[in-house]
Amino acid sequence: MVERRTPISISAAVNKVMENKLAGQMEWVPLEESQHRFLAQDITATHDVPHFNRSPYDGYALRSIDTVEGSVHSPLTFEVVEALAAGMVSTIPVQQNQAVRIMTGAQMPAGCDAVIMLELTKESEVDGKKYISFKRSLKEGENVSFQGEDARHGDILVKKGTNINPGIIGLLATFGYAEVPVAAKPVVGLFATGSELLDAHEPLQPGKIRNSNSHAISAQIHRAGGEVRYYGKLKDEFEASYAAISKALEEVDLLITTGGVSVGDFDLLPDVYQKLGADVLFNKVAMRPGSVTTVAVYQNKFLFGLSGNPSACYVGFELFARPIIRAMLFSEQPHLRKETARLAKDVLKPNPFTRLLRTRFYYEAGQLKVTPSGVDKSNITTSLAGANSLTILPGGTRNFHTGDIVEILLLEDQEGCGWPW
Numbered sequence: 478m479v480e481r482r483t484p485i486s487i488s489a490a491v492n493k494v495m496e497n498k499l500a501g502q503m504e505w506v507p508l509e510e511s512q513h514r515f516l517a518q519d520i521t522a523t524h525d526v527p528h529f530n531r532s533p534y535d536g537y538a539l540r541s542i543d544t545v546e547g548s549v550h551s552p553l554t555f556e557v558v559e560a561l562a563a564g565m566v567s568t569i570p571v572q573q574n575q576a577v578r579i580m581t582g583a584q585m586p587a588g589c590d591a592v593i594m595l596e597l598t599k600e601s602e603v604d605g606k607k608y609i610s611f612k613r614s615l616k617e618g619e620n621v622s623f624q625g626e627d628a629r630h631g632d633i634l635v636k637k638g639t640n641i642n643p644g645i646i647g648l649l650a651t652f653g654y655a656e657v658p659v660a661a662k663p664v665v666g667l668f669a670t671g672s673e674l675l676d677a678h679e680p681l682q683p684g685k686i687r688n689s690n691s692h693a694i695s696a697q698i699h700r701a702g703g704e705v706r707y708y709g710k711l712k713d714e715f716e717a718s719y720a721a722i723s724k725a726l727e728e729v730d731l732l733i734t735t736g737g738v739s740v741g742d743f744d745l746l747p748d749v750y751q752k753l754g755a756d757v758l759f760n761k762v763a764m765r766p767g768s769v770t771t772v773a774v775y776q777n778k779f780l781f782g783l784s785g786n787p788s789a790c791y792v793g794f795e796l797f798a799r800p801i802i803r804a805m806l807f808s809e810q811p812h813l814r815k816e817t818a819r820l821a822k823d824v825l826k827p828n829p830f831t832r833l834l835r836t837r838f839y840y841e842a843g844q845l846k847v848t849p850s851g852v853d854k855s856n857i858t859t860s861l862a863g864a865n866s867l868t869i870l871p872g873g874t875r876n877f878h879t880g881d882i883v884e885i886l887l888l889e890d891q892e893g894c895g896w897p898w
């Protein structure tokens with residue numbers, strides 16, 4: 478008698494997974510290796526930026542009070558007493574009607590409170606002394622970049638869990654982070670199961686196919702922020718599979734298998750979970766593709782039994798494994814970001830289960846539009862290549878038409894979302 482499985486909703490399934498989420502760990506990496514990693518701590522300003530008043534222009538620093546009378550009709554003349562490149566500090570106290578030649582980024586000399594740009598001045602020399610003249614007045618603070626105007630000591634600048642981009646890398650360097658506290662990458666073990674599988678380099682044989690799932694999933698694990706440990710292919714043989722899976726479980730945080738989770742004679746994963754004594758959270762989800770997705774927990778580790786069908790496998794990963802990985806990377810928005818878009822094509826199908834349609838979204842005249850990226854069957858691989866989103870067609874609906882507003886999940890986005898279900 479074939480086992481009957483009771484489907485649960487996507488929302489309930491995601492909930493069950495997230496209730497068991499694992500704690501993330503912190504590690505330090507060199508600044509130059511931190512791009513695309515996730516911050517394990519808030520980044521706080523360790524000092525004011527800039528930490529001294531400085532000139533934002535090449536020009537002359539002076540006392541604004543000495544320029545009150547300056548105008549087109551009343552030119553002013555200042556003696557130039559010193560010259561400062563960026564990195565230098567002044568050594569001579571500035572007196573009335575004296576100026577310091579100053580370069581962009583140099584610290585303001587003591588006593589000076591304004592800067593006039595080089596272009597507005599005329600230089601001259603009398604008896605070996607340098608002078609400038611100009612025809613205007615300056616306000617106190619004019620053309621000064623003030624201490625702390627960029628960041629104040631103690632400000633929280635970037636939150637824990639943020640994906641490190643080039644701007645954040647610059648900020649980390651500004652505050653002296655030669656080493657950066659990042660979330661350790663969750664270690665994700667991976668097996669492709671199926672006696673029919675060939676490697677990518679092998680020629681085709683009758684009845685056999687090349688293993689594509691482990692390659693696609695590896696890329697998805699990287700995109701999510703995890704580290705892949707690929708253990709290779711498993712033939713549909715119980716004892717060898719059980720031994721390999723239980724050994725791999727000792728070395729990883731999450732273990733993903735593809736294939737062998739349905740009800741066929743050689744779908745062995747349910748028996749593997751049983752022999753392990755793993756707690757199966759669910760083995761049927763009211764969604765398509767990916768209805769057979771099975772998730773179990775065993776000794777504080779996750780077992781993701783993803784379908785063998787390529788698109789079911791892809792979707793199962795994004796909905797259930799990705800948020801666990803992102804949660805371990807300290808993200809408070811671990812799920813795929815949800816948006817609404819307008820359908821650009823009819824989708825005339827009944828949806829007994831919630832359908833996650835492989836789609837491509839794009840912008841047109843400021844509007845988000847979405848169109849199927851190919852044929853929508855679980856075993857179809859080609860529509861995945863063009864997909865940058867999954868369009869949610871809720872269970873119990875049918876026939877969506879061009880112009881209908883639908884919800885979409887973004888696959889390439891880094892922001893994520895708190896709870897899209």
Ligand SMILES: Nc1nc2c(c(=O)[nH]1)N[C@H]1C(S)=C(S)[C@@H](COP(=O)(O)OP(=O)(O)OC[C@H]3O[C@@H](n4cnc5c(N)ncnc54)[C@H](O)[C@@H]3O)O[C@H]1N2
Nearest residue numbers: 669671688689690691736737738739744769784785786789
């Ligand atoms: N009687 C029933 N049969 C099936 C049901 C069902 O409810 N009752 N569900 C169907 C659905 S839906 C799916 S999805 C599949 C899931 O099957 P499994 O997860 O057990 O996966 P396999 O049987 O091992 O393989 C399915 C399919 O995918 C191909 N495959 C497997 N691994 C790979 C790989 N690494 N790369 C590329 N392609 C792979 C495999 O050759 C099969 O064609 O079950 C339905 N059946």
Ligand code: MOO
Nearest residue numbers: 766767768789855
């Ligand atoms: O629901 Mo099966 O998992 O795709 O087609």
Ligand SMILES: [Mg+2]
Nearest residue numbers: 737739741744
């Ligand atoms: Mg099967």
